[in-house]
Amino acid sequence: METPQDLTVAERIRSRFDELTRAERQLANAIMDNYPVSGLGSITVIADASDVSTPTVVRMAKKLGFRGFPDLQAELRAEVEATISNPISKHNRWAGNAPDTHILNRFADSVMENMRQTLRQIDPEEFNAVAKLLSDHSRGIHVVGGRITHSLADYFFTHMQMVRDNLTLVAANSNVWPHYVLNMKADDVLVIFDIRRYERDIQHLAEMAKSQGVTLVVFTDQWGSPAAKHATHSFHSRIEVPSAWDSAVVPLFIIEAMIAAVQDLSWVETEDRMKSLEELLDQTRMFRKFK
Amino acid sequence: METPQDLTVAERIRSRFDELTRAERQLANAIMDNYPVSGLGSITVIADASDVSTPTVVRMAKKLGFRGFPDLQAELRAEVEATISNPISKHNRWAGNAPDTHILNRFADSVMENMRQTLRQIDPEEFNAVAKLLSDHSRGIHVVGGRITHSLADYFFTHMQMVRDNLTLVAANSNVWPHYVLNMKADDVLVIFDIRRYERDIQHLAEMAKSQGVTLVVFTDQWGSPAAKHATHSFHSRIEVPSAWDSAVVPLFIIEAMIAAVQDLSWVETEDRMKSLEELLDQTRMFRKFK
DNA sequence: TTTGATTAGAAACTATTATTTCAGAAACCA
DNA sequence: TGGTTTCTGAAATAATAGTTTCTAATCAAA
Structure with a gap:
């Protein structure tokens, strides 16, 4: 038997x-x-x-x-x-009308898994510390991204602009970076976006800034940008998806959560900024009121 | 240590x-x-x-x-x-070390729910149709975004550039948009990113382009940009999160899935493009090889 | 390009784990 | 009680896991 x-x-x-x-x-x-x-x-x-x-x-x-x-x-x-292992959502389809093998569903599966794994590895204390750092209005914040990641840098910058002043978006062209470094003060913060393939110039920028006493915050991928070695704080997101390229969905998620956290911490000041912004936009009639 | x-x-x-x-x-x-x-x-x-x-x-x-x-x-x-031995164990929490109320966990909950709802509403057939449209190399593709969404437009553009040619990123400054419209041909496609608060100028641009016979594809939110009314295809993402601002995570997800789908459809051509790109990047020693 | 430093894996080696053998102990039975 | 079977673990052996050494490859700096 x-x-x-x-x-x-x-x-x-x-x-x-x-x-x-x-x-x-x-x-x-x-x-x-x-x-x-x-x-x-x-x-x-x-x-x-x-x-x-x-x-x-x-x-x-x-x-x-x-x-x-x-x-x-x-x-x-x-x-x-x-x-x-958490079996939830393992086998429920995302896009109900499409087969499991449809790119939407395969993509959704990976992205969800990336989210889970990334969040499991994030240290909430570190997250809080960075939020606090970024809401310190006395420090200048500089934001930089690479070839692919400049969209993320840009997104971060656009939103942070609404939350606080004393903010610089470092131009995409690395030739002019040394000029930007000159303007960085010892207590400033440099926020770096760098996912593979990592760019040498970003690493150099990080080193230069570090040597000036600038605090580095790096948003990178699971393998870690070389710039993260010099960083005070770094966030590693999972970025692999069934595609020829990497996914910025999880990094974007972290960025948005960070913006929200910073916003919470500096609400008093932000409130005024927001109001001014609203008025400004209304005046220029550039945007429609909604709802 | x-x-x-x-x-x-x-x-x-x-x-x-x-x-x-x-x-x-x-x-x-x-x-x-x-x-x-x-x-x-x-x-x-x-x-x-x-x-x-x-x-x-x-x-x-x-x-x-x-x-x-x-x-x-x-x-x-x-x-x-x-x-x-601790069965309650926080498996429903995303960031295991943080309390349920931590912004990371609240944010993750919303984003997941947004994903689910958005995907449930997407018509895979429409998705496929747009992927096919965008992989038609004979049509010119024009990409435009607004104040907030230009980062998304930019991200989309950067990746599509690797997949195909005949692509234009419409500058952010709406003053110059009429010039861009002049360059649009009847079979071209205009890809619009517009989430609230919707911008008047984008609606105008959509109307102008439409009147020239341009096909419109709009990526917008659950309420729908006014531009979506004129669109041949539109994708509505959920964007609400516990934050003063909206989330671009789900729109980005759709965009990435779309890029992957277009990539699949035009693999033969892309392969060459990718190789040339790799070589180019290697030559300029701008990027590090990984793995 | 050369040089020096770091990194990574093949191979050799050591330690530990897993299996088999076997003899004595225990249980069972007439 | 003696014969038989079954069970058990010590010891030997085999297999595998883990560690160390060393060289080739990689990479950064000069």
């Missing part, structure tokens, strides 16, 4: 407990105790813990239908994974 | 990520991927999974303050145990 392959270790033990010998039962009980983590160590550890010899462990593993102890352990790991 | 003993593996990786080398980062990411189960197998397995040699694994373990790989793994097991 062969033990079916898709049963958990616990189920196999339970269903065949009668057939186990004294030493094996001792072992089985030790495994069920604090299951399944107790079985994740080496064969020696679990044998010692249940006061049996290692051959007993091997014998029982085989009795339960495994090829050996490592085989049993692999099953345990799979179970742990199933328990821990 | 010694790494404190009571930190999780994830925390150690996060805090010392900058000090890790290329291969080590690759490994670190593989461990964070499906953490912590991914690190529960043998050193060989995790090394293979992250495309790194086993010595690299040992080196990183030591760098993180462990005595060796088994030591690191023991810590992982302890973490699994802690996670499992």
Whole structure:
């Protein structure tokens, strides 16, 4: 009689407990105790813990239908994974009318996974610290991006402009960067956007700024821009998607959350800025009122 | 400098990520991927999974303050145990260390909900139709954005440039827009980015272009830019988040998916473009090779 | 381009883990 | 009680995991 392959270790033990010998039962009980983590160590550890010899462990593993102890352990790991990993939304389609294989759905899957992973790695304390740093109006803020990332830098700059003054968008053309560095003061902050492929010039800019005492905040990807090495704070986003290019969705998410956080911290001042801005826009009749 | 003993593996990786080398980062990411189960197998397995040699694994373990790989793994097991034995465990939280009320978590909730709602409403057929339209190299493509959305227009333009030629980014300054309209031909496509607050000038531009026989594609929000009324195709993204401003995350998502779709449709031509681009970039030594 | 420093993996090596063998102990049975 | 079977772990062995060493490759600086 062969033990079916898709049963958990616990189920196999339970269903065949009668057939186990004294030493094996001792072992089985030790495994069920604090299951399944107790079985994740080496064969020696679990044998010692249940006061049996290692051959007993091997014998029982085989009795339960495994090829050996490592085989049993692999099953345990799979179970742990199933328990821990969050199955929500794994198999519900995003765009309901499109097949799973449609680019929209595949893209959505990756982006969601990127979000999850990125957020798991972010240190909220660091996030708060940067928000505080950026809401310090006495410090000048300089923003720079690379070939691809200048759109992000631009987006960040446009919004931060509404929240605070003393803000500079460093021009995209790296030839003129040294001029910008000259204008950076010791307590200023340089916000760098750099995802692969990392640009040498950005690294140099970071080094120059650092040597002037400027605080560096880097938004980069999971592999980390070289500029992040010099940074006081850095945020690493997952950016891989089923495409020839990388995704800026998660970085943008972090940026927006950061803007919101800074906004919260400097609400009093912002309120005035916002009002002035509204009036200004109304006067120029450039925008329509909505709602 | 010694790494404190009571930190999780994830925390150690996060805090010392900058000090890790290329291969080590690759490994670190593989461990964070499906953490912590991914690190529960043998050193060989995790090394293979992250495309790194086993010595690299040992080196990183030591760098993180462990005595060796088994030591690191023991810590992982302890973490699994802690996670499992605490079933409430915050799996609904995005940023695990932050409270539910932290801006990161509230923001993540909204953005996810925005994604779901937006995707539910998108017609895949329309998406495909636009992808086809944009991959028709005989049509000129013009891209325009407003005060806030010009970053999106810019992002779209930068990527589309790599996919195809015959592409124009309409300057942000609306004074010069009439000139651009003059250059639009009857079969051209005008891609408009406009989310609230909608800009009058964009509506005018849309009308002018339309009257010349130009096909309009509008990326807007759930309420719909006035320009969308004239559009052949429009995409409505949800943009509300707990912030004083709107979120461009979902629009960006759609844009990226669209770029990927266009890329797929015009792969043959793109391949050449990509190669030329790579060479160009390598020549100018502006970018670092990665991997 | 050369030089020196850093990095990474192949290979050799060591340590540990897993399996098998086997002999003694325990249980069972007539 | 003696014979038989079953069980168990010590020890030997095999397999695999983990570590170290060392050289080639890579990269930055001169």
